[in-house]
Amino acid sequence: MGDLLEVRDLSLNFGGITALQDVSVSVAEGETLAVIGPNGSGKTSLFNCVTGIYRPTAGGVAFRSESVLGRTPDAITRLGIARTFQNLRLFHNMSVLDNLMVGRHLHFRKNFLTALLRARGEEIRHRRRCEEIIEFLNLEPVRKSRVADCPYGVQKRVELGRALATEPRLLLLDEPVSGLTQEEKDESAYWIHEIRGRFGITVLLVEHDLRVASRLADRMVALDHGVKIAEGTPAEVQRHPEVIKAYLGE
């Protein structure tokens, strides 16, 4: 197969509520796959299962033919999966730079003594990588600003940068352009496109903005009420009768 991520017959129940039911999705190395669907259709739940925040009730998730189930989120990140959140989960009281440096955390050679004695070789090495990302995302003016003081559009970029700082092979983006102005949306779309081109990162993306989603994605998957209802090229999926029914009703 050679698929980077393979989600097989995934089900997730919360008590009596079924969030996902037998969902199978596979993402090939180098492609961009978009997951669409109305609110509450299980897109974010799918992300949470892949990143280890939720434990699925049944089914499997394999990354590079290795099961990620039962691993903690930090261990999954170490395998090479990074993500952003729909409702931003940033470290609000840290500077933009420090947020990115947390993204570098797993690449640090950790030695408690160097931390106590202020040996800063590692800091400087990782700072260099963070500066590359800062430059890529045009974050230079806010490098030292507290994240909480930054406007929403900048915060979205910081979160993207933090995910990039972990040097993932697979990047999960949860609604990367929601709440942005038209201009910012176009910029973000450009960056997401560039992430694939420049860093060679595979992207799995949840998006409500179908225009942006179909521009970026090679393939598209549609979910509704936790069930996969369509899969194919963006044009195919958007014309699919089930998808139209899910969005517009009967």
Next chain:
Amino acid sequence: MDLVESYAQDLRFARKSFTRALLGLVLLAVVAFPWVAPDYMVFIATLVALYSIGVMGQNILIGYTGQISFGQAGFLAIGAFAFGHLRIWGAPFLLALVGAGTVAALAGILVGFPSLRLKGPYLAIATLGFGVAVYQIFVNWEVLSGGRSGLAIAKLKPMLGLSPVRYEYYVYVLLLAGFTLATYNLVSSYVGRAFVAIRDADIAAEVNGVNLTRYKLLSFAISSFYTGVHGALYAQVLGHIEPQIFNILESITLFVAVIIGGVASIEGSILGALFVILVPKVFSNFREMVPVVYGVTILLVLIFEPLGLFGRWLKTRLYFQLWPFR
């Protein structure tokens, strides 16, 4: 002109010349203090120094990692009695100090386990339970606590021809300087960033590769190491310890110091320690009013200056930096 030219320069301790000058002045004042102040004041300053270490430890846990703990009295007691027994067995001062800190740190790891599941007020209650339990154990287990007469600890032998009070002051201030420097380094390293990340957004921290279990327990261990050392130093100053000293009020005092001094601030920890030592001295004629003063001050701080005394200092500094433009 404040121009940073390299990453290494950006990471330097006390980078600005103003900061360095201020630091020099503070150090000078601290060194000169026992020669100009009466012995009683020097003793109080010694108390402030040892409390500062405990408050700093508490601040690492509460301020930086965001884990509320009310069990500090337990760690104080463990540190103090471990120190007492080690000293009685003939361990030298520094070794006994490290021993006390280590025993407290191990207890801290044990107490940290609930923090993996509990958050906010629930964790506060669990740790409160720990503090009370340790108190009861020491009160009722005479082998540990030395029974009714408590443990007597030999005074430090002064060196360099200093008087005992001045000698103790210098030892404690030197220890405080060491702990302060270590804390600065720690919170600006990857460890400190992981702590703050857990406080601000624990799920995001985890997704960015921070192992929650490891770093929460590490935070508890470091914090209780500091508190254990605080307990040991306190025992050394008192020269005699009994379990009744380490009641729940001690936990609350440390908590008050963190809030009033400034959450997640090292300078604030020292200011907070200054506050909780000086208030009982100033109000020594109305001792029963001290908790009231604490309570009212916390209310005022939370309403008007959530960053504590340190926040007030930041604003004062900003005022002068911007002067005459306001």
